[in-house]
Amino acid sequence: MGNAILPNNTARHGRKTRLAGRLLAATAGAIGLFATLPALAETLVVKNFTLIDGRGGAATPNSAMVVEDGRIVWVGPSAQAPVDAAAIDLTGKFVIPGLIDTHIHMGNVHDLTQDERFYTTENVEADLRTYASYGFTTVAVMGTDKDSVFAVRNAERAGRPTMTRLFTAGQGIVFRGGYGGVPGINRPVANAREAAIEVDAQAAKGADYIKFWLDDELATMPKMPPEISQAVIDAAHRNGLKVFAHIFYLEDAKRLAAQGVDGFVHSVRDKPVDKELTDAMKEKGIVQVAATLSREAAMFAYGKPAPQLDDPFFKQSLSPEALRLLASPERQKSVASAPAFPRLPGFFDTAMANLKREAAAGVHYGVGTDSGPPGRVAGYSGHWEMELMVKDGFTPGQAIQAATGYGAEILGAKDLGTIERAKWADFVVLDADPLKDIRNTRKINSVYIAGRKVRSVAQ
Template identity: 45%
Template sequence: MVLFACRGAFNCLLLAALAGGAFAETKVLQNFNLIDGTGKSVVPNMTMVVVDGRIQSVGPNLRTRVPSGADVIDLTGKFVMPGLINAHGHVGLIKDLEQDPKYYTRANVEQDLRTYASYGVTTVVSLGTDLDAIYPVRNAQRGTRPSMARVYTAGRGFVMRGVNPPALGIRLEVSTITEVNSKIADLAKNKPDFIKFWMDDNFGRAKTITPELTGAIIASGKKRKLPVAAHVVSLQHAKIVVDQGVYALAHSVRDQPVDDALLTAMKQRGVWLLPTITRESAQFMYAEKPAMLNDVFMTQSLSSQTVEALRKPAYVAASQADPDYTRNKSMLDMAERNLRRSFEAGVNIAMGTDSGAVARFPGFAEHWELEMMSDAGLTASQIITIATKNGAQFLHARDLGTIEAGKWADLLVLNRNPLEDIRNTRQIHSVYIAGNKIKSAPPAVR
């Protein structure tokens, strides 16, 4: 008998390798229809061999040898696509319909990551509202096979000092370039994956960060090789930050149509757009389409208090009494039109939802976003590529985003074909992260 003592994933792998792969775990998924995330059409009768969580091969049933001793999973009639990547979400902030930094615990962060994963969202970028509890969660995942959604973080994002809504002990307030530089130096110690700032004057009603400070944040990010994502609303602000070299617009421009000058600049500089269309609709949809709250696919991950609160006449009345009620609707319309225009112009687009904020529910929001991208005029195939392959490119994550040999087996297995109707992404059969089947949400009722 040989006894191994190994410490840390790498050493264990090394020992396993020395032992001639004796510890390798092999799973074979058989007889499925493949949607690989690259935009190719569906390929029937496929087999995938997954070894220690990574795809070793994927090909036609007839040409794929099933290794002896493998765990064989029959997926006849199912559709296998890459797990969804949400390039703009938030974790750990919410309890029911309340947002407060006091809820930001490792347990709440992990709960949200499990919820995302259960809906097939296998990777999420938490954009600018993370306290230090995020780092041990993220660090523990890297290089291993996580049992919850993979998380990337921007740590705490930047706002102008005295901003409204207030920073609330989550976001970092700055008012000088010196402050920007010292706070980014501080932030960088934890090696965040991104830097985030908010540039939003609430239609001229509020103070916001100055171009001088956004320029300093972007320059500092560049120096440290940290991509910078900007919350913007207006065309004017989008143009400023794109010219300054921002990596991504974390939302659609939604005060007016995007113009050729912006689209050309974004394309030339490779700036990413994360449309977050559901963000706009979540402002009024529960009031306007209360039937949404009968959708178990949405409500299964919510507490009964949350669902009841959203149904209450007082909540509906408050939504309708919002002075921006009409404007929110026109912003949604504008965001959809601008998404379509940006897509047609060839701008880089990854899926972002801004879920994980109040009434924007992790997991469900991503399926909702896919449907809304379809409403905006994109095809199901284009949408799936945006939500998988493009997300991985946005992250420079070479082993995520498509179903190809060498990549992690992060998979969304569906009962129906999402290329026929994008809402079929809600027909969840199972979800895998790094080859491990995780607890997934039951399929939506049709």
Template identity: 25%
Template sequence: MTTLVLKNANLIDVRKGQVVGERDLLIQDGRIAGIDTRIEGNNVDAVIDLGGRFMMPGLVDSHVHVTAITPNFALLEVLSPFYVGAKSSELLQGMLMRGFTTVRDAGGADHGLAQAVEEGTIIGPRVLYAGRALSQTGGHADMRGPGQQTFEGCFCCAGLGRVCDGVSEVRRAARDEIRKGANQIKIMASGGVASPTDRIDSTQFSIEEIDAIVEEATAANIHTMAHAYTARAINRLLPRGVRTIEHGNLMDEESCRLFLEHGAYLTPTLSTYDALAKEGVEAGMAPHLQQKVFDVLDAGGVALEMAQRHRVKMLYGSDLLGRMQRHQLNEFHLRKDVVPADELIRSATSNAADAYGHTGDFGELIPGARADIIVLEKNPLDDVTVLTTPEEQLKLIVKGGRVFKNSL
């Protein structure tokens, strides 16, 4: 590992939401070793002068599917996992070049893909993976059609989820994903858009099953994330200890109260509904499934406003599929009129580390944290949309102390 100094940077403290002034930053062994107004050293391998540009932590997307090379999940489950892995490498590289240095995969990625990124075989953000999302029969990760009696694929290959029913089965499934190294466990706890046989307003898994899954995750010192749309689904999850609710478009005021009471986080994913409504069928989604998008499209903005008004802690999530993943930064545009720039930036940095139980490891620029850093031409606190034009604004990308882009 090299020793790197980044000089003359306007450092952004994302927790305070302010620029703290020009600083030099010392990176050793992939982590931040020191921050000062002036760093000198004889053992420095490289120095990059940032010329007063704005330096902040690398972005974190808390809801991605890096193996979702198509929005047709039934097709995904019968594709060669080697082909899916190869195509996923393209998606991962695109994410890193947009400034995302950590992503939380919500179903599909596994140890091998995360390890390939860690070793540098694949260029991309650090992948925190859930393995296979847990789904009941007929739930959001069961991709069998209503008339389908058999399934050609298998739930251990390229799909996003696995089917399990009953307390014993869900406990075993959670333990198996933990055995395979899952950083978090994903629960499909309501109906969804991309699944063929469930209704969006359904609840999924019994309370006893949810308790068993959360218990296993807690025992392993990892958190649970749950796919849920309606207030009925959300409000039965939060008291059980689920850490993050994904989507939440149809939540209510009681949901907000429960978020605050239990210290949980909401991950809105407005960008995926916007993209699916505009180009879902063209990108490969079945037309009858695309129609389900309109059940939650407008409600997402209402839920965002409600959550912001109640001061619910939020994470940045995109949940985009296939070629639509190029819209990953659009979430900033879709939230910016409701959420102030500093809070929106926190949702994509320090809030994520806090939610995952990794405070201080990433998501902020402090001594000891991972050297995951992006440098921008302009200050995103003044205009958060500068983050959405990486070709023009994103001048430097450092992940784990390694420079992946330098256009200074």
């Protein structure tokens, strides 16, 4: 691939000025964004690729895109692209929007050990670069960040990031003695008043949404009472924020739907969802933020030698020690000996079936993995998630739209998720057609964030 940035010399300056004039004429009337274009704008032109734009339509062959200062200013047929612009020729390639994982955790794991002491800005940024290398250019962290995350996020939003964009709930709300969070990061609450205070604190820090856990870990821990979940939801809405919940049981999902929750970050896994729940979700606009199918599969996959342990795409982001431990017969035996292990494949099957039922009922859904904790691999899990969706009966196009346009809608990220004029130029170049085989999302040629090429897996 050639240099994506045109050199700032006299010859190119004149060429870019003419290009800017033509682009202005072509786009200003349509989108009303540019009274003028800077003469020395950073310009990227790519052409001759097949476009899958994240809006769910058919792929468009022989496409081109023009980017100015990280934003898409023109997209259309290659034959109509500005002829005097230096362009990167992507003949035979496929371009999709940057992928979005709507449920992750980051910064807290070293090898296969999770501990809050590992949470540093350096580790957070390393995780964000890992996600970018896998084509996930936006992630949503669900409640296990330290306050230092806000400086990282704010710096990204102040300019053009060079690593994956992040959204964060700050510290999610955990019931005292109950399930959820990371010790040392999350501050458990004991009553409705404490819950509302904690929500207000996250909102004051600048949380993008609120997350809370409602689970009893298979009846081994106390569950958050209804008055506390209601207080969390009410406080989030009073602060103008959406509120997303970790759930496991159907009865809890119904309770939260009645209380006004905005979305679920896992599938119901104890029994099939019913019409009562899907009707409520559709009527109230409650979204399946993430089904976390790959998370459910990962819970039992490493109780024996897993096929992905020999996959270079899987191994790309793991340390040698993490790989050694995952392949260790001793660890596999330990995983398989857990009391709940025999039930885990059934929970996975139920999650798969419930996502399909919700989609058939018209419930909106994204692609989220719950990756980050030990054994749930950053970046790789998102591609596995899409593969599992296709095995669940979704088309590759539906899986890609869920991981792009739908994900952006769930997060309220209006500038992301699709390849359209005026949006950020976050996109992934693939060497093979993902609509023919969803596993082709793994054949990454290069990744761009805000119009700049970032490190790709192939590199």
